[in-house]
Amino acid sequence: MESAPAPAPAAGADAPPLSKRARKRAAREAQRLEEKRQKKEKNHAQARDREAAAAAAAAAADALLTDDQRAARDRKAQQARDERLRKRAAEDAEFEKKCASGCRIVIDCGFESLMTDREARSSSQQIMYCYGANRRAEAPARLLVVGLTGRQAQALGNVSGVESWRGAAVDERPLEDVFPDRSSLVYLTAESDTVLQEVDAATTYVIGGFVDRNRHKGATHAKALQLGVRTARLPIGDGDAIVLGKEASRVLAVNHVFELMVRAQSSDWTAAAECLPGRKKKPEE
Secondary structure, three states: OOOOOOOOOOOOOOOOOOOHHHHHHHHHHHHHHHHHHHHHHHHHHHHHHHHHHHHHHHHHHHHOOOHHHHHHHHHHHHHHHHHHHHHHHHHHHHHHHHHHOOOEEEEEOOOHHHOOHHHHHHHHHHHHHHHHHHHHOOOOOEEEEEOOOHHHHHHHHOOOOHHHOOOEEEEOOOHHHHOOOOOOEEEEOOOOOOEOOOOOOOOEEEEEOOOOOOOOOOHHHHHHHHHOOEEEEOOEOOOOOEOEOOOOOOOOOHHHHHHHHHHHOOOOHHHHHHHOOHHHEOOOO
16 A cells, blocks of 8 residues: 655745744835735725715705706706817817918838837837827927827727827828829938938928837938938937037937927927937936
């Protein structure tokens, strides 16, 4: 008769015992997490109680109203909603009017194959930042996103409200198909020998809409040359209008390039560069 197998050692049985200090530290951390859990649970319970109390108060107040009073209240609420919609429509119309007089900025998303999933999501997020910057701008531009397919399109499509963007358009066709005549295009690339001195409303500027963590340097410049598109670089560097900090990379995010261009429509480059994050700026002397 075979003997029963010996019981398996408990998990961590071979681990060295914790020191007294480590046990105290672990106990404090466990207590902290438990207190955090209890506080979160308490806050949720209080929020539910407030919502229930507010609903009960509203129901009690409604029960005291006559039919005419309820109708008057509902009319007032509808009038307030209509006024908000009217105001929003007027703001949208004014914004689109401003966009029409600005330059056109194209974000070229035709670099999907060069990005990881994370980079594709980051690129889509930067496009959203571009739209937000345009809405806030004193002199907005006409925003056009081209070549938006695959993961970038999926990530952007998951954002609520994209379908109702104003002063902006999205086209899944590649840049060369959207612009068979490319004589008015200028592709912004760091490798260009031409420095962009000012923003011209009659010119269409193209920004490479991808994130690559510097793995594919020169990709936008090579594409511009292949398509026969003129290039220019932003005036960034020693002797140029925009001087970055010594440790700052000259590689800017898509939304930073976009906002620089939009701001430069109504100000000089130095003032436009105020939109750059602090880590990019040259320290004041």
